[in-house]
Structure formats: structure tokens, C-alpha cells
Amino acid sequence: MTKADIVSRIIEQTGVEKATALAVVESFMEQVKNALTDGESVYLRGFGTFLIRAAKTARNISTNTTIIVPAHSMPAFKPSTEFASKIK
Numbered sequence: 001m002t003k004a005d006i007v008s009r010i011i012e013q014t015g016v017e018k019a020t021a022l023a024v025v026e027s028f029m030e031q032v033k034n035a036l037t038d039g040e041s042v043y044l045r046g047f048g049t050f051l052i053r054a055a056k057t058a059r060n061i062s063t064n065t066t067i068i069v070p071a072h073s074m075p076a077f078k079p080s081t082e083f084a085s086k087i088k
């Protein structure tokens with residue numbers, strides 16, 4: 001599904017004009033990008049969370065040692081339990 005598909009479905013379901021629907025979708029994406037750039041997570045109840053991966057502890061199984069995996073600068077999405085249960 002593309003951004004154009006999302007806009008088309010919003011138009012079908014709500015009856016708003018194409019320019020309005022496109023502006024809303026663009027604005028939403030811009031707000032999510034800005035929040036993640038500022039280090040904030042975006043929580044959407046019933047849908048999921050957009051976040052920047054935090055540092056974590058892992059284990060090197062070949063040497064049996066614990067290592068720290070640094071935080072990633074790549075955004076990630078974690079679906080809500082409700083959303084994930086619908087996909088499975």
C-alpha cells in the first residue's frame with residue numbers, strides 16, 4: 001500500500017477532498033519524523049509505537065560474555081498487542 005492508496009481510502013471513507021486528506025497524511029508523517037528526530041517515541045493507542053531502538057544487553061555465545069549493544073539511530077515500529085493479535 002502506498003501513500004496514494006492511503007489517501008484514496010481516506011477519501012472513500014470520510015468524503016473529504018483529496019487535497020485535505022493528502023495534507024493530513026503528510027502532516028502526520030512529518031510529525032512522526034520530527035518526534036523521532038528529537039528522540040521522542042510516538043504512542044498510538046490500539047495501533048503501536050514508533051521509537052528509536054534503545055541500548056540493550058546481549059550475549060556473545062561463542063565466548064559466553066555479555067556485551068552492550070548501543071542504541072540504534074534507526075527508527076522502529078512496535079505494534080500494539082491488539083494490532084499484533086489481528087495479524088496472526
